[in-house]
Amino acid sequence: MVIEFSKYHGLGNDFILIDNRHSPEPALAPETAVKMCDRHFGIGADGVIFALPGRDGTDYTMKIYNSDGSEPEMCGNGIRCLAKFIADLEGTERVNKSYKIHTLAGVITPKLESDGQVTVDMGAPQLTASEIPTNLGSPEAKVIAQPLQVTGKSWSVTCVSMGNPHCIIFVEDVDAILLTKIGPQFEHHPAFPQRTNTEFIQVIKPNYLKMRVWERGAGITLACGTGACASVVAGVLNDKCDRLCTVELPGGCLQIEWSELDGRVYMTGPAEKVFTGSYLN
Ligand code: ZDP
Numbered sequence: 001m002v003i004e005f006s007k008y009h010g011l012g013n014d015f016i017l018i019d020n021r022h023s024p025e026p027a028l029a030p031e032t033a034v035k036m037c038d039r040h041f042g043i044g045a046d047g048v049i050f051a052l053p054g055r056d057g058t059d060y061t062m063k064i065y066n067s068d069g070s071e072p073e074m075c076g077n078g079i080r081c082l083a084k085f086i087a088d089l090e091g092t093e094r095v096n097k098s099y100k101i102h103t104l105a106g107v108i109t110p111k112l113e114s115d116g117q118v119t120v121d122m123g124a125p126q127l128t129a130s131e132i133p134t135n136l137g138s139p140e141a142k143v144i145a146q147p148l149q150v151t152g153k154s155w156s157v158t159c160v161s162m163g164n165p166h167c168i169i170f171v172e173d174v175d176a177i178l179l180t181k182i183g184p185q186f187e188h189h190p191a192f193p194q195r196t197n198t199e200f201i202q203v204i205k206p207n208y209l210k211m212r213v214w215e216r217g218a219g220i221t222l223a224c225g226t227g228a229c230a231s232v233v234a235g236v237l238n239d240k241c242d243r244l245c246t247v248e249l250p251g252g253c254l255q256i257e258w259s260e261l262d263g264r265v266y267m268t269g270p271a272e273k274v275f276t277g278s279y280l281n
Contacts, residue, residue, distance in 0.1 A: 001280075001281045002278045002279070002280060002281070003018070003027070003028065003032075003036075003278065003279040003281055004018075004019070004276070004277075004278055004279075005017060005018055005036075005043070005276065005277060005278075005279055006085060006088070006273060006275070006276045007043065007045065007273070007274045007275050007276070007277070008081035008084065008085060008271060008272060008273050008274060009077075009081065009251075009271070009272055009274060010076075010077030010078070010080045010081055010223060010225065010251075010269060010270060010271045010272075011077060011222060011223035011249055011251030011252040011253075011254070011269060011270065012221075012222030012223055012250070012251030012252070013046055013077040013078070013221050013222055013223040013224060013225070013251060014044070014045045014046055014274075015045050015046060015047050015048065015049050015064075015075075015077075015078050015081050016033075016036055016037070016043055016045045016047075016048045016049070017049050017050075017051065017081060017082065017085040018048065018049070018050045018051070019051055019085075019089055020050040020051055020052045020063075021051055021052070021053060021060075021089070022053075023052070023053075024052055024053055024055070024061070026050045026052070026063050027050070028048065028050075028281075030065050030069035030070075030071070031069060032281055033047075033048040033065040033067075033069060034065075034067065034068065034069045035281075036048060036279055037067035038067075042279075043277070043279060045067065046066070046067055046215070046218045046221050047064050047065055047066050047067055047072075047075065047078060047218065048064065048065045049062060049063070049064045049075070049078050049081065049082055049085075050062070050063040050064070051082060051085060051086055051089065054100070054102060055102045056102060057100075058100040058101060058102040058107055059086075059099045059100050059101065060082070060086060060099060060100075060101050060102070061101070061102040061103070062075070062078070062079060062082050062101050062102070062103050062108075064078055066215070066216070066217030066218045067217065067218045067219075068217040068218065069217075070216070070217040071104075072104075072164045072216065072217065073103065073104035073105040073163040073164045074103050074104065074105035074108065074122075074162060074163035074164050074226055075164075075225065075226065076120065076122060076162070076224065076225015076226040076227075076228065076229060076267055077223055077224065077225040077269070077271070078225070079101060079103070079108055079110050079120055079225070080110055080118035080120060080225065080267075080269060080270070080271035081271045082101065082110070083099055083101075083110035083111075083112060083118050083120075083271065084112070084118065084271045084272075084273060085273075086099060087112060088273065094112045095112060095113070095114045096111065096112065096113075096114070097111070097112045098110065098111035098112070103163065104163065105123065105162070105163020105164065106123055106163065107123075108120060108121065108122060108123060108163075109121040113268070116270065117268050117269060117270055118268070118269065118270070118271050119266060119267070119268040120225070120266070120267045120268075121264055121266060122162055122163075122225075122226070122229050122264065122265040122266065122267055123162075123163070123264055123265070124262075124263045124264050124265070125160050125161060125162055125229070125230065125233045125258070125265060126160075126161040126162075126163075127142045127143075127159075127160060127161070127233075127237075128140050128141065128142060129141055129142075129143050129159070131161050132159045132160070132161045132165050132166075132192075132196075133161075133165065133192070133193055133194055134159050134165070134167075134191050134192050134193075134196070135190075135191055135193065136148065136157070136159065136191050142237070143157070143158060143159035144158050144234075144237050144238060145157075145158055145238055146158075146159075148167075148189070148191060150182065150185050150186055150189060151181070151182055151185055155169050156169065156170070157169055158170075158234040158237060158238060159196075160230035160231075160233045160234050160237075161230075162226040162229050162230050162233075162265065163226065164197060164216070164226055165192060165194055165195070165196045165197060165216070166196065166197045166198075166199060166226065166227055166230035166231075166234075167186055167192065167196045167197070167198045167199070168198075168199045168201060168230060168231050168234035168235075169198070169199070169200050169201065170201050170202075170203065170234075170235075170238065170240060171200050171201065171202060172202065173202060174200045174201065174202040174210050174211065174212045175212075177200045177212060179200070179212060179214050179220055180219075180220065182198075182214070183198055183214025183219065183220070184214070184219075186198040186214065187214060187216050195216045195217070196216055197213065197214070197215050197216045197224060197226070197227055197230075198213065198214045199211050199212070199213050199224070199227045199228075199230065199231045199234075200212050200213075201231050201234070201235065203235065203240050203241060204248075206240070206241050206242045206245075207241065207242045207244065207245050207246060208245065208246045208248065209231060209232070209235060209241060209245055209246070209247045209248065210247075210248045211224075211227065211228060211231055211247050211248065211249050212249075212250065213227045213249070215227070222249060222250045222251030223249040223250065223251040223252065223254070224249070225254065225267055225269065228247040228249065228254045228256050228267065229256055229258075229265045229267055231247060231256075232245045232247065232256040232257075232258055232265070233258055233265065236258055243257060243258045243259070243260060244256075244257045245257075252269075252270070253269070254267055254268065254269040255267070255268040255269065256268075
């Protein structure tokens with residue numbers, strides 16, 4: 001079988017995009033997505049994203065597989081890529097166009113800006129332990145600067161859901177963190193029944209954070225949009241940063257605002273098409 005695809009990235013967080021507008025069922029099984037994401041034996045990507053028909057009055061539905069075949073609820077960099085992919089498929093004038101996208105984290109609305117960036121209304125963060133989900137503290141309480149034992153050490157963690165789970169840790173020096181060793185131990189810690197994405201954050205200035213991420217189901221990536229949003233929310237909850245903040249990731253910067261007016265998080269960043277191709281399955 002030949003699978004037509006397009007390759008996009010948002011700050012080096014890269015995705016294989018599939019036109020699946022003809023059916024609500026994704027054209028590929030998760031095992032095929034895993035093979036396509038392999039950087040040596042496949043195309044190479046952090047995930048596979050399908051543009052499916054809209055559900056419940058939305059324009060489109062986004063379905064995503066991580067590179068390990070698991071299915072996350074949401075993907076911030078991925079939805080910016082999806083917005084550009086849809087504009088390319090529709091062949092429409094892009095500027096100021098917004099789309100209502102159905103995701104497992106609710107309706108998310110990306111908008112194409114005149115400078116080529118994409119701003120996404122990511123919705124409101126969820127903060128109670130049961131929503132994240134984590135079994136740290138009581139189910140109805142927020143998890144802010146709670147101690148968690150990992151690698152024989154106590155870390156102060158703050159948990160935020162942007163539809164998908166995030167565990168945020170503020171550190172003095174993000175470059176000193178041994179991500180490949182520590183990341184998996186957070187991801188698979190019994191405190192997180194759905195596993196977790198883990199962000200290490202260094203506060204450079206109140207309006208500028210430096211972040212490194214270990215993603216659930218994908219490992220080290222160059223950027224994580226939902227993670228950048230969750231980190232600014234965590235920074236505000238800990239009085240460490242402003243509500244409007246630049247987040248520097250290994251792949252570049254995102255602008256994040258946790259709006260005081262409506263409580264929603266807005267993310268602005270780039271999304272680029274790299275190539276198209278045919279994959280032989
Ligand atoms: O929650 C998860 O399992 C993540 N690995 C999903 C992907 C998140 C992403 N990096 C983002 O930008 O939000 C794509």
